[in-house]
Amino acid sequence: MNATDPQPGAARPHTGRRRNEAAHRAILDAALRLLAESDGTPVTIDAIARTAGVGKQTVYRWWPSKGAVLLDALSARADQDVAGPDSGDLRADLRAFVATTFDAAQQDTSASALRALVREAARDPHLADLMQTFTATRRTALRELLVRGRERGQLPGDADLDLIVDQVYGVFWYRFLLGHAPLDADAADRLAASLVAGAQ
Amino acid sequence: MNATDPQPGAARPHTGRRRNEAAHRAILDAALRLLAESDGTPVTIDAIARTAGVGKQTVYRWWPSKGAVLLDALSARADQDVAGPDSGDLRADLRAFVATTFDAAQQDTSASALRALVREAARDPHLADLMQTFTATRRTALRELLVRGRERGQLPGDADLDLIVDQVYGVFWYRFLLGHAPLDADAADRLAASLVAGAQ
DNA sequence: TGATTGCCGAGACTGTTAGTCTTGTCAACG
DNA sequence: CGTTGACAAGACTAACAGTCTCGGCAATCA
Numbered sequence: 086m087n088a089t090d091p092q093p094g095a096a097r098p099h100t101g102r103r104r105n106e107a108a109h110r111a112i113l114d115a116a117l118r119l120l121a122e123s124d125g126t127p128v129t130i131d132a133i134a135r136t137a138g139v140g141k142q143t144v145y146r147w148w149p150s151k152g153a154v155l156l157d158a159l160s161a162r163a164d165q166d167v168a169g170p171d172s173g174d175l176r177a178d179l180r181a182f183v184a185t186t187f188d189a190a191q192q193d194t195s196a197s198a199l200r201a202l203v204r205e206a207a208r209d210p211h212l213a214d215l216m217q218t219f220t221a222t223r224r225t226a227l228r229e230l231l232v233r234g235r236e237r238g239q240l241p242g243d244a245d246l247d248l249i250v251d252q253v254y255g256v257f258w259y260r261f262l263l264g265h266a267p268l269d270a271d272a273a274d275r276l277a278a279s280l281v282a283g284a285q
Numbered sequence: 286m287n288a289t290d291p292q293p294g295a296a297r298p299h300t301g302r303r304r305n306e307a308a309h310r311a312i313l314d315a316a317l318r319l320l321a322e323s324d325g326t327p328v329t330i331d332a333i334a335r336t337a338g339v340g341k342q343t344v345y346r347w348w349p350s351k352g353a354v355l356l357d358a359l360s361a362r363a364d365q366d367v368a369g370p371d372s373g374d375l376r377a378d379l380r381a382f383v384a385t386t387f388d389a390a391q392q393d394t395s396a397s398a399l400r401a402l403v404r405e406a407a408r409d410p411h412l413a414d415l416m417q418t419f420t421a422t423r424r425t426a427l428r429e430l431l432v433r434g435r436e437r438g439q440l441p442g443d444a445d446l447d448l449i450v451d452q453v454y455g456v457f458w459y460r461f462l463l464g465h466a467p468l469d470a471d472a473a474d475r476l477a478a479s480l481v482a483g484a485q
Numbered sequence: 486t487g488a489t490t491g492c493c494g495a496g497a498c499t500g501t502t503a504g505t506c507t508t509g510t511c512a513a514c515g
Numbered sequence: 516c517g518t519t520g521a522c523a524a525g526a527c528t529a530a531c532a533g534t535c536t537c538g539g540c541a542a543t544c545a
Contacts, residue, residue, distance in 0.1 A: 100513075100515080101518080102513055102514095102522070103520090104521065108521090127502085129502060129503085130503065131502075140522065141504080141523090142506085142521090142522080143522065145504070146521075146522090150504085151502095204407045207408065208407065208408060210325055245475050245479075247466055248456070251460060251466060252452050254459060255456040255460070256455040256456075259459070266447055266448075266451060279445075279452070280483060282485065283479035283481075283482045283483025284483075299491090300490045300491070300542075300544075301489080301490035302540070302541045302543095304491095304492065304493095308492090327531085329530085329532085330531080330532065331532090334495095338494085339494070340495055341496085342494085342535085345533070346492075346493090350533085351532070
């Protein structure tokens with residue numbers, strides 16, 4: 086130890102080769118493409134690295150796990166408007182919110198990518214955590230939409246807002262993952278109507 | 286080829302050692318125990334065989350895949366009454382059905398086993414198929430309950446019964462898998478009331 | 486009783502994948 | 516030009532599903 090030793094944590098001028106932003110983007114692009122093309126088979130890190138023309142170590146230099154890469158790839162694309170609609174009419178707002186949610190997941194590129202992501206999350210607790218954080222913003226937006234409706238007297242004061250939120254996202258994920266029934270504008274319309282009427 | 290050759294497919298008297306029923310049961314018991322104890326880590330065939338005191342080949346002699354073993358282990362326990370309640374009052378029937386469904390999944394032994402099973406199904410298409418068949422009987426029972434209600438005039442003729450079914454099972458699986466909100470009698474009550482009122 | 490048949494436990498083996506480690510190269514900076 | 520650290524390539528380890536092989540043993544039949 087002498088006076089020229091760097092302080093631990095002190096800002097030391099960067100030396101050496103800089104990180105390659107192009108490689109970063111190439112990895113995300115490759116991950117998204119592979120997620121979208123995934124036909125039920127899991128997306129492998131080897132495939133991502135090879136598609137991006139990058140060494141595996143470079144992937145792990147930027148992200149801690151495969152799940153983190155996949156989620157990052159998808160969130161980059163789903164750079165969504167978090168604010169819910171606010172027209173003054175609860176039923177219309179709810180209908181618009183649900184329709185938007187349903188519609189976003191039907192975009193062909195996102196759909197299979199999102200399904201693949203859920204499959205990965207099922208056995209990667211770290212990714213499951215990241216996804217919960219990610220989806221929490223949408224849940225919150227929906228809940229605030231409902232609170233506004235309740236304050237306007239369009240929902241009874243004792244309505245179970247959490248149950249309504251779970252009905253929306255429960256139906257959404259259930260149909261999205263099983264694919265046995267449509268997630269179209271008509272379904273959104275009926276669901277919104279049923280929820281508003283059911284809470285009275 | 287001569288006259289003493291066995292006919293293909295002809296019933297030939299069984300020879301050789303018989304299958305060991307005790308091993309069969311030991312495997313199911315081991316699978317169920319490991320599923321229940323699974324703390325998020327996947328249940329392996331090696332572990333099942335070792336716990337059951339059995340060779341891996343014996344497992345594969347009785348079941349075609351790991352998923353089949355797991356599902357069989359759980360279905361053996363969930364030997365359910367498929368018939369839905371039929372009191373003449375839709376709201377009461379629906380409430381009872383939902384409460385029963387919620388309650389069955391809260392049994393501590395089944396709960397983590399079922400969660401582990403869903404995780405396995407996420408990456409084993411064969412198991413996912415088996416599970417859909419398995420859950421279809423419950424969905425059908427619920428739908429028939431709703432049809433009876435509609436025939437009694439307790440639901441409008443144009444009510445979207447499939448949407449109601451999906452609202453029940455959507456909320457159920459969503460809360461069951463995420464564990465962020467309760468699946469208790471009160472939730473069942475509110476959900477049933479909301480669905481009947483919402484369909485009017 | 487002894488031969489045949491087919492299940493049994495044990496565990497070696499193959500193929501796949503996540504994540505780590507190694508090697509030689511190359512770019513940034515002093 | 517020397518030091519540093521990112522880079523591509525790919526070897527390596529550890530799990531795991533599913534297959535294969537082996538010697539042993541139980542049920543049946545001649």
